[in-house]
Amino acid sequence: MSKEGKYIIHASIRTDGTVARKDVIGAIFGQTEGLLGDQLQLRKLQRTGRIGHVDVVLHQNKGQVQGEILVTSSLDQVSTAVIGAALETIERIGPCKSSIKVKQIENIRTAKREHVIDRAKQLLVNLVNSGTDESKNILDEVRSVLTLNTEIELSGMTAGPNVKNSEAIIIVEGRNDVRNLLKYGIKNAIATMGSGIDSELVALAKTKKVVTAFLDGDRGGKLLLLELSGKLGKTLTHVSIAPQSREVEHLEGKVITKCLNQKEVSSKAVARIQVEIQKDDDETVGTGTELLEVPEHVKEWATHLEGLPRNKAIIIHEDGTASEPIGASNLKESLEETQGAQGLVFAGKINDKIFDYASGAGIENVLGNSRGNTSRKQDVQAFSPKDF
Numbered sequence: 129m130s131k132e133g134k135y136i137i138h139a140s141i142r143t144d145g146t147v148a149r150k151d152v153i154g155a156i157f158g159q160t161e162g163l164l165g166d167q168l169q170l171r172k173l174q175r176t177g178r179i180g181h182v183d184v185v186l187h188q189n190k191g192q193v194q195g196e197i198l199v200t201s202s203l204d205q206v207s208t209a210v211i212g213a214a215l216e217t218i219e220r221i222g223p224c225k226s227s228i229k230v231k232q233i234e235n236i237r238t239a240k241r242e243h244v245i246d247r248a249k250q251l252l253v254n255l256v257n258s259g260t261d262e263s264k265n266i267l268d269e270v271r272s273v274l275t276l277n278t279e280i281e282l283s284g285m286t287a288g289p290n291v292k293n294s295e296a297i298i299i300v301e302g303r304n305d306v307r308n309l310l311k312y313g314i315k316n317a318i319a320t321m322g323s324g325i326d327s328e329l330v331a332l333a334k335t336k337k338v339v340t341a342f343l344d345g346d347r348g349g350k351l352l353l354l355e356l357s358g359k360l361g362k363t364l365t366h367v368s369i370a371p372q373s374r375e376v377e378h379l380e381g382k383v384i385t386k387c388l389n390q391k392e393v394s395s396k397a398v399a400r401i402q403v404e405i406q407k408d409d410d411e412t413v414g415t416g417t418e419l420l421e422v423p424e425h426v427k428e429w430a431t432h433l434e435g436l437p438r439n440k441a442i443i444i445h446e447d448g449t450a451s452e453p454i455g456a457s458n459l460k461e462s463l464e465e466t467q468g469a470q471g472l473v474f475a476g477k478i479n480d481k482i483f484d485y486a487s488g489a490g491i492e493n494v495l496g497n498s499r500g501n502t503s504r505k506q507d508v509q510a511f512s513p514k515d516f
Contacts, residue, residue, distance in 0.1 A: 135205070135234060137212045334363050463489040463491075
Protein backbone atom coordinates (compact mmCIF):
# COMPACT_ATOMS: atom_id res chain seq x y z
CA MET A 129 0.00 0.00 0.00
CA SER A 130 1.63 3.23 -1.17
CA LYS A 131 2.11 6.19 1.15
CA GLU A 132 1.51 8.78 -1.56
CA GLY A 133 -1.33 9.58 -3.91
CA LYS A 134 -4.93 8.43 -4.06
CA TYR A 135 -4.74 5.71 -6.71
CA ILE A 136 -2.25 3.17 -8.00
CA ILE A 137 -2.42 2.00 -11.62
CA HIS A 138 -1.42 -1.66 -11.83
CA ALA A 139 -0.43 -2.74 -15.35
CA SER A 140 1.23 -5.83 -16.79
CA ILE A 141 3.85 -5.60 -19.54
CA ARG A 142 5.10 -8.15 -22.01
CA THR A 143 7.69 -7.73 -24.77
CA ASP A 144 9.00 -10.05 -27.45
CA GLY A 145 12.60 -9.02 -26.80
CA THR A 146 14.92 -7.87 -24.05
CA VAL A 147 14.33 -4.40 -22.61
CA ALA A 148 15.44 -2.63 -19.43
CA ARG A 149 13.50 -0.61 -16.86
CA LYS A 150 14.74 2.69 -18.26
CA ASP A 151 13.49 1.69 -21.73
CA VAL A 152 10.00 1.08 -20.35
CA ILE A 153 9.94 4.31 -18.34
CA GLY A 154 11.23 6.25 -21.33
CA ALA A 155 8.50 4.79 -23.53
CA ILE A 156 5.81 5.67 -20.97
CA PHE A 157 6.82 9.32 -20.84
CA GLY A 158 7.86 9.65 -24.48
CA GLN A 159 5.02 7.88 -26.29
CA THR A 160 2.24 9.44 -24.23
CA GLU A 161 3.62 12.95 -24.73
CA GLY A 162 1.22 15.00 -26.85
CA LEU A 163 -1.41 12.25 -26.68
CA LEU A 164 -3.35 13.50 -23.67
CA GLY A 165 -3.14 17.25 -24.07
CA ASP A 166 -1.21 19.79 -22.03
CA GLN A 167 -3.15 19.19 -18.81
CA LEU A 168 -2.17 15.51 -18.64
CA GLN A 169 1.50 15.65 -19.68
CA LEU A 170 3.13 13.01 -17.47
CA ARG A 171 6.46 14.83 -17.09
CA LYS A 172 4.68 18.00 -15.96
CA LEU A 173 2.37 16.07 -13.63
CA GLN A 174 5.34 14.30 -12.05
CA ARG A 175 7.18 17.59 -11.48
CA THR A 176 4.12 18.99 -9.69
CA GLY A 177 3.63 15.83 -7.63
CA ARG A 178 0.31 14.82 -9.22
CA ILE A 179 1.93 11.68 -10.63
CA GLY A 180 4.32 9.81 -8.37
CA HIS A 181 7.26 7.53 -9.03
CA VAL A 182 6.81 5.02 -11.85
CA ASP A 183 7.87 1.58 -10.60
CA VAL A 184 8.79 -1.10 -13.14
CA VAL A 185 9.58 -4.71 -12.26
CA LEU A 186 10.77 -6.93 -15.12
CA HIS A 187 11.46 -10.66 -15.40
CA GLN A 188 13.37 -12.03 -18.39
CA ASN A 189 12.86 -15.53 -19.75
CA LYS A 190 14.07 -16.99 -23.03
CA GLY A 191 14.53 -13.65 -24.73
CA GLN A 192 11.15 -12.31 -23.64
CA VAL A 193 10.26 -9.96 -20.81
CA GLN A 194 7.24 -9.95 -18.54
CA GLY A 195 6.63 -7.67 -15.59
CA GLU A 196 4.51 -5.12 -13.81
CA ILE A 197 4.21 -1.34 -13.93
CA LEU A 198 2.94 0.69 -10.94
CA VAL A 199 2.00 4.35 -11.36
CA THR A 200 0.85 6.39 -8.35
CA SER A 201 -1.68 9.17 -9.03
CA SER A 202 -3.08 12.07 -6.99
CA LEU A 203 -5.40 13.08 -9.83
CA ASP A 204 -9.15 12.51 -9.89
CA GLN A 205 -10.70 9.23 -11.01
CA VAL A 206 -11.34 10.34 -14.60
CA SER A 207 -7.83 11.65 -15.20
CA THR A 208 -6.28 8.58 -13.59
CA ALA A 209 -8.36 6.28 -15.81
CA VAL A 210 -7.33 8.26 -18.92
CA ILE A 211 -3.65 7.87 -18.03
CA GLY A 212 -4.17 4.13 -17.47
CA ALA A 213 -5.78 3.83 -20.91
CA ALA A 214 -2.91 5.80 -22.45
CA LEU A 215 -0.40 3.24 -21.18
CA GLU A 216 -2.14 0.57 -23.26
CA THR A 217 -1.42 2.50 -26.46
CA ILE A 218 2.30 1.72 -26.14
CA GLU A 219 2.92 -1.08 -28.64
CA ARG A 220 6.69 -0.89 -29.04
CA ILE A 221 9.53 -0.33 -26.61
CA GLY A 222 12.84 0.27 -28.35
CA PRO A 223 13.09 -2.33 -31.13
CA CYS A 224 10.71 -4.75 -29.38
CA LYS A 225 7.01 -5.25 -29.85
CA SER A 226 5.25 -4.82 -26.52
CA SER A 227 1.86 -5.15 -24.89
CA ILE A 228 0.72 -3.24 -21.79
CA LYS A 229 -2.58 -4.06 -20.10
CA VAL A 230 -4.01 -2.27 -17.06
CA LYS A 231 -5.13 -4.92 -14.56
CA GLN A 232 -6.72 -2.59 -12.02
CA ILE A 233 -6.70 0.92 -10.59
CA GLU A 234 -6.45 0.55 -6.82
CA ASN A 235 -8.10 3.08 -4.54
CA ILE A 236 -5.50 3.57 -1.81
CA ARG A 237 -8.04 5.01 0.60
CA THR A 238 -10.19 1.90 0.25
CA ALA A 239 -7.18 -0.32 0.94
CA LYS A 240 -6.33 1.78 4.01
CA ARG A 241 -9.93 1.58 5.20
CA GLU A 242 -9.89 -2.22 4.92
CA HIS A 243 -6.66 -2.28 6.88
CA VAL A 244 -8.18 -0.04 9.55
CA ILE A 245 -11.26 -2.29 9.85
CA ASP A 246 -9.22 -5.50 10.10
CA ARG A 247 -6.82 -4.01 12.62
CA ALA A 248 -9.66 -2.48 14.65
CA LYS A 249 -11.31 -5.90 14.88
CA GLN A 250 -8.10 -7.40 16.24
CA LEU A 251 -7.74 -4.61 18.78
CA LEU A 252 -11.38 -4.98 19.82
CA VAL A 253 -11.03 -8.71 20.44
CA ASN A 254 -7.95 -8.09 22.59
CA LEU A 255 -9.79 -5.38 24.48
CA VAL A 256 -12.84 -7.54 25.16
CA ASN A 257 -10.71 -10.52 26.23
CA SER A 258 -8.90 -8.33 28.74
CA GLY A 259 -12.23 -7.27 30.25
CA THR A 260 -11.35 -3.57 30.29
CA ASP A 261 -14.22 -2.24 28.14
CA GLU A 262 -17.45 -3.55 26.60
CA SER A 263 -17.02 -1.18 23.64
CA LYS A 264 -20.72 -0.47 23.21
CA ASN A 265 -20.17 2.42 20.82
CA ILE A 266 -17.92 0.68 18.23
CA LEU A 267 -19.17 0.84 14.65
CA ASP A 268 -21.35 -2.11 13.61
CA GLU A 269 -18.87 -3.34 11.04
CA VAL A 270 -16.12 -3.66 13.66
CA ARG A 271 -18.46 -4.99 16.38
CA SER A 272 -19.62 -7.79 14.04
CA VAL A 273 -16.42 -9.70 14.85
CA LEU A 274 -17.90 -10.46 18.28
CA THR A 275 -20.76 -12.45 16.75
CA LEU A 276 -18.73 -14.00 13.94
CA ASN A 277 -15.51 -14.76 15.80
CA THR A 278 -16.10 -18.49 15.35
CA GLU A 279 -14.22 -18.17 12.05
CA ILE A 280 -10.71 -19.59 11.93
CA GLU A 281 -7.62 -19.13 9.77
CA LEU A 282 -6.43 -22.23 7.95
CA SER A 283 -3.17 -21.78 6.00
CA GLY A 284 -4.12 -18.16 5.38
CA MET A 285 -7.69 -19.03 4.31
CA THR A 286 -10.75 -17.91 6.28
CA ALA A 287 -12.92 -20.89 7.28
CA GLY A 288 -15.72 -22.00 9.55
CA PRO A 289 -14.82 -23.86 12.77
CA ASN A 290 -16.05 -27.25 11.50
CA VAL A 291 -13.99 -27.37 8.30
CA LYS A 292 -11.29 -29.65 9.70
CA ASN A 293 -13.58 -32.28 11.25
CA SER A 294 -16.59 -32.24 8.91
CA GLU A 295 -16.92 -34.90 6.20
CA ALA A 296 -18.22 -32.22 3.83
CA ILE A 297 -16.94 -28.73 3.05
CA ILE A 298 -18.28 -25.79 1.07
CA ILE A 299 -15.76 -23.78 -0.95
CA VAL A 300 -16.57 -20.08 -1.42
CA GLU A 301 -14.60 -17.17 -2.83
CA GLY A 302 -13.97 -14.67 -0.01
CA ARG A 303 -13.98 -14.27 3.76
CA ASN A 304 -17.23 -12.31 3.69
CA ASP A 305 -18.90 -15.34 2.07
CA VAL A 306 -17.73 -17.50 4.99
CA ARG A 307 -19.00 -14.95 7.49
CA ASN A 308 -22.42 -14.75 5.84
CA LEU A 309 -22.78 -18.53 5.95
CA LEU A 310 -21.69 -18.51 9.61
CA LYS A 311 -24.46 -16.03 10.35
CA TYR A 312 -26.96 -18.67 9.25
CA GLY A 313 -25.30 -21.55 11.09
CA ILE A 314 -23.22 -23.04 8.26
CA LYS A 315 -19.81 -23.69 9.82
CA ASN A 316 -18.00 -25.86 7.27
CA ALA A 317 -17.21 -23.26 4.59
CA ILE A 318 -13.72 -22.22 3.49
CA ALA A 319 -12.68 -19.33 1.24
CA THR A 320 -10.22 -19.47 -1.66
CA MET A 321 -9.41 -15.83 -0.84
CA GLY A 322 -9.72 -14.82 -4.50
CA SER A 323 -8.25 -16.42 -7.60
CA GLY A 324 -5.43 -18.92 -7.24
CA ILE A 325 -6.18 -22.21 -5.49
CA ASP A 326 -3.76 -22.99 -2.66
CA SER A 327 -2.25 -26.47 -2.49
CA GLU A 328 -3.44 -26.65 1.14
CA LEU A 329 -7.04 -26.34 -0.05
CA VAL A 330 -6.51 -29.08 -2.64
CA ALA A 331 -5.05 -31.36 0.05
CA LEU A 332 -7.92 -30.60 2.46
CA ALA A 333 -10.57 -31.30 -0.19
CA LYS A 334 -9.08 -34.74 -0.89
CA THR A 335 -9.83 -35.79 2.70
CA LYS A 336 -13.57 -35.00 2.40
CA LYS A 337 -16.44 -37.12 1.08
CA VAL A 338 -18.46 -34.18 -0.25
CA VAL A 339 -16.88 -31.00 -1.64
CA THR A 340 -19.31 -28.32 -2.84
CA ALA A 341 -18.35 -25.11 -4.63
CA PHE A 342 -20.80 -22.31 -3.73
CA LEU A 343 -20.04 -19.35 -6.00
CA ASP A 344 -21.35 -15.93 -7.06
CA GLY A 345 -23.88 -15.76 -9.87
CA ASP A 346 -21.69 -13.71 -12.19
CA ARG A 347 -18.92 -14.33 -14.71
CA GLY A 348 -16.29 -14.21 -11.99
CA GLY A 349 -18.02 -17.03 -10.14
CA LYS A 350 -18.14 -19.12 -13.32
CA LEU A 351 -14.45 -18.57 -14.01
CA LEU A 352 -13.56 -19.52 -10.43
CA LEU A 353 -15.58 -22.72 -10.84
CA LEU A 354 -13.53 -23.69 -13.89
CA GLU A 355 -10.33 -22.97 -11.96
CA LEU A 356 -11.54 -25.09 -9.02
CA SER A 357 -12.53 -27.89 -11.37
CA GLY A 358 -9.11 -27.84 -12.98
CA LYS A 359 -7.31 -27.98 -9.62
CA LEU A 360 -9.59 -30.38 -7.73
CA GLY A 361 -10.72 -32.67 -10.55
CA LYS A 362 -13.02 -35.44 -9.30
CA THR A 363 -12.52 -34.26 -5.71
CA LEU A 364 -15.07 -31.52 -6.46
CA THR A 365 -18.40 -33.35 -6.15
CA HIS A 366 -21.11 -30.67 -6.28
CA VAL A 367 -21.70 -27.08 -7.40
CA SER A 368 -24.12 -24.40 -6.19
CA ILE A 369 -24.44 -21.06 -7.96
CA ALA A 370 -26.00 -17.94 -6.44
CA PRO A 371 -28.91 -16.36 -8.34
CA GLN A 372 -27.98 -14.34 -11.44
CA SER A 373 -25.79 -11.29 -10.63
CA ARG A 374 -25.95 -11.92 -6.87
CA GLU A 375 -23.04 -12.58 -4.50
CA VAL A 376 -22.90 -15.22 -1.79
CA GLU A 377 -21.89 -12.67 0.85
CA HIS A 378 -25.19 -10.79 0.37
CA LEU A 379 -27.62 -13.74 0.19
CA GLU A 380 -30.41 -14.15 2.74
CA GLY A 381 -30.65 -17.34 4.76
CA LYS A 382 -33.56 -18.80 2.82
CA VAL A 383 -31.80 -18.17 -0.49
CA ILE A 384 -28.64 -19.87 0.78
CA THR A 385 -30.64 -22.90 1.86
CA LYS A 386 -32.41 -23.10 -1.51
CA CYS A 387 -29.15 -22.85 -3.47
CA LEU A 388 -27.45 -25.56 -1.44
CA ASN A 389 -30.47 -27.86 -1.65
CA GLN A 390 -30.47 -27.49 -5.45
CA LYS A 391 -26.75 -28.15 -5.91
CA GLU A 392 -25.68 -29.97 -9.09
CA VAL A 393 -23.25 -32.80 -9.67
CA SER A 394 -19.96 -31.05 -10.48
CA SER A 395 -19.30 -32.72 -13.84
CA LYS A 396 -22.69 -31.64 -15.15
CA ALA A 397 -22.39 -28.10 -13.80
CA VAL A 398 -18.85 -27.57 -15.10
CA ALA A 399 -19.80 -28.75 -18.60
CA ARG A 400 -22.78 -26.37 -18.63
CA ILE A 401 -20.71 -23.41 -17.43
CA GLN A 402 -18.00 -24.08 -20.02
CA VAL A 403 -20.62 -23.88 -22.78
CA GLU A 404 -22.08 -20.66 -21.31
CA ILE A 405 -18.67 -18.95 -21.10
CA GLN A 406 -17.72 -19.99 -24.64
CA LYS A 407 -21.07 -18.69 -25.90
CA ASP A 408 -20.56 -15.39 -24.10
CA ASP A 409 -17.07 -15.04 -25.52
CA ASP A 410 -18.25 -15.78 -29.06
CA GLU A 411 -21.06 -13.23 -28.76
CA THR A 412 -18.63 -10.63 -27.43
CA VAL A 413 -15.63 -11.02 -29.74
CA GLY A 414 -17.02 -13.34 -32.40
CA THR A 415 -15.52 -16.59 -33.59
CA GLY A 416 -13.36 -14.69 -36.07
CA THR A 417 -14.29 -15.27 -39.67
CA GLU A 418 -11.76 -12.69 -40.87
CA LEU A 419 -8.48 -13.82 -42.40
CA LEU A 420 -5.33 -12.03 -41.41
CA GLU A 421 -2.29 -11.70 -43.66
CA VAL A 422 -0.29 -14.91 -43.49
CA PRO A 423 3.06 -14.34 -41.73
CA GLU A 424 6.13 -15.45 -43.65
CA HIS A 425 7.22 -17.92 -40.98
CA VAL A 426 3.81 -19.63 -41.17
CA LYS A 427 4.18 -20.00 -44.94
CA GLU A 428 7.48 -21.78 -44.31
CA TRP A 429 5.64 -24.38 -42.19
CA ALA A 430 3.92 -25.63 -45.34
CA THR A 431 6.96 -27.82 -46.04
CA HIS A 432 6.06 -29.84 -42.92
CA LEU A 433 2.65 -30.69 -44.40
CA GLU A 434 4.24 -32.47 -47.32
CA GLY A 435 4.24 -36.20 -46.60
CA LEU A 436 2.77 -35.76 -43.11
CA PRO A 437 0.32 -38.66 -42.48
CA ARG A 438 -3.33 -37.69 -42.12
CA ASN A 439 -4.40 -36.53 -38.64
CA LYS A 440 -0.78 -36.29 -37.53
CA ALA A 441 0.63 -33.05 -36.10
CA ILE A 442 3.99 -31.36 -35.71
CA ILE A 443 4.82 -28.84 -32.98
CA ILE A 444 6.96 -25.87 -34.05
CA HIS A 445 9.36 -24.73 -31.31
CA GLU A 446 10.57 -21.19 -30.60
CA ASP A 447 13.84 -21.80 -32.40
CA GLY A 448 11.98 -22.91 -35.55
CA THR A 449 12.71 -26.62 -35.14
CA ALA A 450 9.89 -29.15 -35.48
CA SER A 451 8.90 -32.15 -33.38
CA GLU A 452 8.42 -35.67 -34.65
CA PRO A 453 4.91 -36.42 -36.02
CA ILE A 454 2.38 -36.82 -33.19
CA GLY A 455 -0.88 -38.75 -33.36
CA ALA A 456 -4.15 -36.96 -32.62
CA SER A 457 -4.74 -39.05 -29.48
CA ASN A 458 -1.41 -37.92 -27.97
CA LEU A 459 -1.46 -34.32 -29.18
CA LYS A 460 -3.01 -32.69 -26.10
CA GLU A 461 -0.59 -34.42 -23.74
CA SER A 462 2.41 -33.57 -25.93
CA LEU A 463 1.44 -29.89 -26.04
CA GLU A 464 1.07 -29.80 -22.25
CA GLU A 465 4.59 -31.22 -21.88
CA THR A 466 6.17 -28.87 -24.45
CA GLN A 467 7.65 -25.57 -23.30
CA GLY A 468 7.81 -22.59 -25.66
CA ALA A 469 5.75 -23.95 -28.57
CA GLN A 470 5.10 -21.20 -31.14
CA GLY A 471 3.12 -23.05 -33.81
CA LEU A 472 1.25 -26.20 -34.77
CA VAL A 473 1.03 -27.94 -38.15
CA PHE A 474 -1.86 -30.41 -38.53
CA ALA A 475 -2.47 -32.77 -41.44
CA GLY A 476 -6.23 -32.42 -41.47
CA LYS A 477 -9.06 -29.96 -41.05
CA ILE A 478 -8.64 -27.51 -38.17
CA ASN A 479 -11.60 -28.00 -35.81
CA ASP A 480 -12.65 -26.77 -32.38
CA LYS A 481 -10.48 -29.35 -30.63
CA ILE A 482 -7.34 -28.15 -32.43
CA PHE A 483 -8.22 -24.55 -31.53
CA ASP A 484 -8.60 -25.55 -27.86
CA TYR A 485 -5.33 -27.52 -27.78
CA ALA A 486 -3.41 -24.64 -29.37
CA SER A 487 -4.95 -22.04 -27.07
CA GLY A 488 -4.11 -24.11 -24.00
CA ALA A 489 -0.46 -24.29 -25.10
CA GLY A 490 -0.22 -20.55 -25.80
CA ILE A 491 0.12 -21.09 -29.56
CA GLU A 492 -1.07 -18.18 -31.71
CA ASN A 493 -0.89 -19.71 -35.23
CA VAL A 494 -2.00 -23.09 -36.59
CA LEU A 495 -1.53 -24.41 -40.14
CA GLY A 496 -3.70 -27.23 -41.44
CA ASN A 497 -4.63 -28.87 -44.72
CA SER A 498 -7.95 -27.05 -44.51
CA ARG A 499 -10.16 -25.09 -42.15
CA GLY A 500 -13.84 -24.29 -41.80
CA ASN A 501 -15.51 -20.88 -41.83
CA THR A 502 -13.90 -20.10 -38.49
CA SER A 503 -10.42 -18.73 -39.08
CA ARG A 504 -9.91 -17.32 -35.60
CA LYS A 505 -11.11 -18.57 -32.23
CA GLN A 506 -10.11 -17.44 -28.76
CA ASP A 507 -6.51 -16.23 -29.34
CA VAL A 508 -5.60 -18.68 -32.12
CA GLN A 509 -5.38 -17.84 -35.87
CA ALA A 510 -5.84 -20.72 -38.30
CA PHE A 511 -4.42 -20.94 -41.83
CA SER A 512 -4.44 -23.38 -44.70
CA PRO A 513 -2.33 -23.44 -47.90
CA LYS A 514 -5.27 -21.83 -49.74
CA ASP A 515 -4.67 -18.66 -47.73
CA PHE A 516 -1.15 -18.16 -49.10
